[in-house]
Amino acid sequence: MAERADDRLVRLLGLVAYLDGHGPVPVADLATRFGVSEAQIRDDVDQLWVTGTPGYWPDDLIDFDADAVERGVVHLIESRGLTRPLRLGTREAVALVAALRALLDSAPVQADAERSRLVASVLGKLTAATGEAASAVDVRLGHEGDATVDSGVVQAVTTALVQRRVLRLRYVTASDAVGDRDVDPARLITQDGAAYLLAWCRRAHGRRTFRLDRVLAATVLDEPADAASVARADAEVDVAAAAAAAGGGQAPLVTITLASPARWLAEQLATESVTELTDGAFALRLRVANPAWLRSLLLAAAPDVLAVDPPDVAADAAAAARAALAAYGARP
Amino acid sequence: MSENSSVAPGVPPAERLLNLVIALVNASVSMTKQQIRRGVAGYGDAPSVEAFERMFERDKDTLRSLGVPVVTVDAGGHSDDVGYRIDNEAYALPPVDLTSAEWGVLALAAQLWGDKALRTDMSRAMTKLRAAGAAQGEDDALAGLAPRVRAVGDAYGPLLDAVTERRTVRFRYRAASTGVLATRQVEPWRIAVRGGGWYLVGRDVDRQAPRVFRLSRIEGRVRVGQVPAAFAVPDHVDVDAALGTAGQERVAVLAVVPERASAVRARAVAVPAGAADLPAPSDRELVAVPFRSVTTLAEELAGYADAVLVLDPPDLRADVVRRLEAAAALADVPRQGGTAGTGEGAEHG
Numbered sequence: 121m122a123e124r125a126d127d128r129l130v131r132l133l134g135l136v137a138y139l140d141g142h143g144p145v146p147v148a149d150l151a152t153r154f155g156v157s158e159a160q161i162r163d164d165v166d167q168l169w170v171t172g173t174p175g176y177w178p179d180d181l182i183d184f185d186a187d188a189v190e191r192g193v194v195h196l197i198e199s200r201g202l203t204r205p206l207r208l209g210t211r212e213a214v215a216l217v218a219a220l221r222a223l224l225d226s227a228p229v230q231a232d233a234e235r236s237r238l239v240a241s242v243l244g245k246l247t248a249a250t251g252e253a254a255s256a257v258d259v260r261l262g263h264e265g266d267a268t269v270d271s272g273v274v275q276a277v278t279t280a281l282v283q284r285r286v287l288r289l290r291y292v293t294a295s296d297a298v299g300d301r302d303v304d305p306a307r308l309i310t311q312d313g314a315a316y317l318l319a320w321c322r323r324a325h326g327r328r329t330f331r332l333d334r335v336l337a338a339t340v341l342d343e344p345a346d347a348a349s350v351a352r353a354d355a356e357v358d359v360a361a362a363a364a365a366a367g368g369g370q371a372p373l374v375t376i377t378l379a380s381p382a383r384w385l386a387e388q389l390a391t392e393s394v395t396e397l398t399d400g401a402f403a404l405r406l407r408v409a410n411p412a413w414l415r416s417l418l419l420a421a422a423p424d425v426l427a428v429d430p431p432d433v434a435a436d437a438a439a440a441a442r443a444a445l446a447a448y449g450a451r452p
Numbered sequence: 453m454s455e456n457s458s459v460a461p462g463v464p465p466a467e468r469l470l471n472l473v474i475a476l477v478n479a480s481v482s483m484t485k486q487q488i489r490r491g492v493a494g495y496g497d498a499p500s501v502e503a504f505e506r507m508f509e510r511d512k513d514t515l516r517s518l519g520v521p522v523v524t525v526d527a528g529g530h531s532d533d534v535g536y537r538i539d540n541e542a543y544a545l546p547p548v549d550l551t552s553a554e555w556g557v558l559a560l561a562a563q564l565w566g567d568k569a570l571r572t573d574m575s576r577a578m579t580k581l582r583a584a585g586a587a588q589g590e591d592d593a594l595a596g597l598a599p600r601v602r603a604v605g606d607a608y609g610p611l612l613d614a615v616t617e618r619r620t621v622r623f624r625y626r627a628a629s630t631g632v633l634a635t636r637q638v639e640p641w642r643i644a645v646r647g648g649g650w651y652l653v654g655r656d657v658d659r660q661a662p663r664v665f666r667l668s669r670i671e672g673r674v675r676v677g678q679v680p681a682a683f684a685v686p687d688h689v690d691v692d693a694a695l696g697t698a699g700q701e702r703v704a705v706l707a708v709v710p711e712r713a714s715a716v717r718a719r720a721v722a723v724p725a726g727a728a729d730l731p732a733p734s735d736r737e738l739v740a741v742p743f744r745s746v747t748t749l750a751e752e753l754a755g756y757a758d759a760v761l762v763l764d765p766p767d768l769r770a771d772v773v774r775r776l777e778a779a780a781a782l783a784d785v786p787r788q789g790g791t792a793g794t795g796e797g798a799e800h801g
Contacts, residue, residue, distance in 0.1 A: 124572075125464070125465035125466040125469060125514075126466075126469070126514050126517075126518055126576075127572070127575070127576065127579075128466040129466050129469045129470055129473075129514075129518065130518060130576045130579050130580065131579050132466065132470055133470070133473065133583070134579050134580055134582065134583030135583070137583045137584075138582070138583045138584075138585060141585055142585065153582050154579060154582055154583075155578075155579075155582075167466070167467060167470075168470075170467070171467060171470050171471055171474060171493075172471070172474060173474055173475055173478045174475055174487075174491035174492055174493075175491075176493055182474075200474050200477075200478065201474065201477045201478050202473070202474065202477065204543060204544035204545070205544065205545045205580055205581075205583040205584040205585075206518070206519055206520065206543065206544070206545060206580055206583075207519045207521075207542070207543065207544060207545045207546075207580075208519050208545065208576075208577050208580055209516075209517055209518050209519035209573075209576070210517075210519075210616050211517065211573045211612060211613075212518075212519065212573045212574070212576050212577035212580070213577070214573070214612060214616070215565065215570050215573035215574040215577060216558075216561070216573075216574060216577045219561040219562070219564040219565065219574065220557075220558075220561050222564060222599065222601070222645070223557070223560065223561050223564065223599055226597075226599055228594075228597050229594070229597075234593075235593065235594060238553055238554065238557055238593055238594075239557050239594075241554060242550065242554045242557045242558055242561075245548055245549065245550060245554070246548065246558075248546070249545060249546045249547075249548045255642075256612055256615040256616050256642065256643060257612065257642070257643045257644070257645075258642050258643070258644040258645070258691050259601060259644070259645040260644075260645060260646050260647075261599050261601070261645075270718065270719070278596070278597070281595055281596030281597070282592075282593075282595045282596065284595075292714040292715045292718075296712055296713060296714070296715075296756070296759065298711075298714050305596065306596065307596050307597070307598045308596055308597050308598060309598040309599075309600060310597070310598070310599040310600065311599075311600040311601070311602070311648065312602065312647060312648025313646070313647030313648050318598075333715060333718075333719075334715045334718075336714055336715075336718050379631065380626060380627075380628065380630070380631030381628050381629060381631075383626075383628065383666070383668060383669060384649060384666075384668075386668075387602070387648070387649065387668055388648055399631045400626050400631030400632075400633070401631065415755075415757070416754075416755030416756070417755070418779060418782065419754045419755050419757060419775060419776065419779045420750075420751035420752070420754050420755045420775060421751070421775075422754070422775045422776070422777075422778035422779035422782060423774060423775060423778040425778070425779075425782060428782060431783070434782040434783050435782075435783045437779050437782050438779060438780050438781070438782045438783035439783075440757040440758070440779070441757065441776040441777070441778075441779035441780040441782070442780045443757060443758040444754075444757040444758040444761075444776045445773070445776050445777065445780055446758070447733075447758040447761055448761060448773060448776075
């Protein structure tokens with residue numbers, strides 16, 4: 121897809137302002153700074169070269185040292201007044217400041233005074249530069265009401281990440297089984313009101329996603345993390361899909377039909393498809409390798425569940441519910 | 453971005469926009485539309501006055517949305533004499549002096565948004581900051597952190613504009629409780645993200661009261677009112693109070709099967725005095741956990757089935773039992789109609 125004209129304009133203006141303040145700069149450095157290819161920087165220079173004030177005679181145009189450009193160095197000679205970097209637009213300021221506020225408020229940053237100070241400093245500088253427009257969006261990460269994460273666990277996990285050391289976890293799975301395992305930590309993902317550690321699990325010999333509120337204890341070991349294992353574990357992971365897949369094995373397809381109030385499930389689960397039905401009801405198709413996780417989900421959302429396929433999944437949840445009701449009934 | 457079909461291939465839009473910025477920055481006083489059409493490269497391509505007007509209006513909006521302060525200057529008398537210029541005082545980004553560690557924080561924050569529109573806004577902001585010559589190097593003081601906020605959808609753009617310009621909005625909304633679709637008219641105050649969900653907090657004009665709307669329940673287009681500054685936003689908008697996520701903390705007392713529900717036990721507090729009087733099966737252990745939202749905790753505890761029994765408080769216990777009763781009837785599905793499981797039938801003591 122071709123680049124949007126407004127995105128390109130922002131970079132073209134930025135290039136001139138940056139070059140005006142920095143003398144000759146190698147094309148490669150500009151490409152790194154602006155996050156584009158060297159070919160794109162050369163295209164941008166060619167574009168700027170034919171741009172200027174009305175009249176568009178040679179003296180009206182933005183100009184570069186042609187010999188330097190031949191040598192791969194961009195040397196601005198004439199900026200036509202575009203010497204200063206453009207301020208942020210309202211929407212840009214909102215996106216930036218809301219992101220920094222969310223980061224500052226997140227558990228991994230709050231767990232460490234030095235990190236909090238650093239993020240607060242960036243936020244202060246950016247807020248000063250962008251003005252007051254930025255309170256329109258208010259984002260909280262990892263504040264899911266009641267499920268709080270032990271700050272000692274967060275501290276240990278973030279320390280292990282920064283120092284690249286092995287972490288020993290005492291973890292309770294979605295099937296409610298507790299076990300110890302050593303992991304090579306790759307990332308701490310905060311999403312949907314919860315935090316997840318993405319790591320290479322030495323016990324399972326594979327990439328695993330650990331919900332931080334299920335980590336009962338975490339200890340940073342002296343042993344350095346294995347870089348190759350970290351690299352294998354480190355990937356852009358959909359934590360919702362990871363939750364459904366945990367437990368390994370095959371992943372059968374399950375269809376759950378839900379009434380309108382359970383709409384949040386459609387947003388937060390990794391679904392194969394969502395089919396809209398009448399009256400706001402909808403059908404989710406999921407791949408679920410973890411029966412314990414699916415049973416918990418059905419018990420939690422049961423009042424809004426209209427149908428489940430295959431039927432044995434529904435029967436399994438119903439049996440668990442009857443056992444629980446019996447326990448309530450048997451209570452003295 | 454699609455080009456205007458009325459424009460002959462020639463000057464690309466980015467070049468035309470750049471020429472306009474340079475012309476307006478360098479204009480001695482201001483430029484009229486006529487001068488722009490005749491003088492600025494790219495606008496001569498417009499085949500008619502109407503085509504030029506459309507092109508110029510859109511370009512002006514684009515520049516303003518990017519933060520370029522295009523202002524109108526009334527040259528007095530005739531409307532033909534309205535001039536345009538760029539406010540050079542307001543153009544520049546104030547100096548932002550970031551250390552390389554702080555630049556690393558910014559690079560991490562830039563990864564936050566999962567939404568395309570927000571990513572675009574963020575990446576432009578980053579381009580401008582890079583142009584300001586901020587130090588780079590990106591010290592990794594926050595190594596390994598990966599905060600993420602999921603995509604919000606098409607409603608975000610118009611709602612954000614409406615919030616920042618204080619314009620009333622109108623949209624079709626599907627009520628959570630009933631599934632009924634109805635048009636709502638709202639004075640939007642804040643857009644918020646909690647627990648991964650996107651919300652709009654504002655005043656419902658028809659109900660004359662503050663309301664919270666989940667963005668994923670908005671259907672179709674959001675229509676933004678014509679009048680800016682149409683209402684006042686309260687000085688203190690408490691998003692969490694509006695969402696009910698800031699309820700008072702209470703303590704639940706649970707009877708848990710030994711060795712089970714370790715994730716719940718991990719946040720246990722001391723069992724309150726008096727809980728010993730609660731009738732608990734002798735083969736279970738008493739566990740007390742703090743909570744604010746009955747719904748959130750009930751969902752979690754129902755998932756443990758018979759491993760966790762709620763002894764107190766009664767409203768939490770009733771909510772868990774309600775879920776279990778609905779689940780016990782799941783084998784009888786499919787059910788008809790809306791929500792079931794309101795509590796008839798199954799026995800509980």
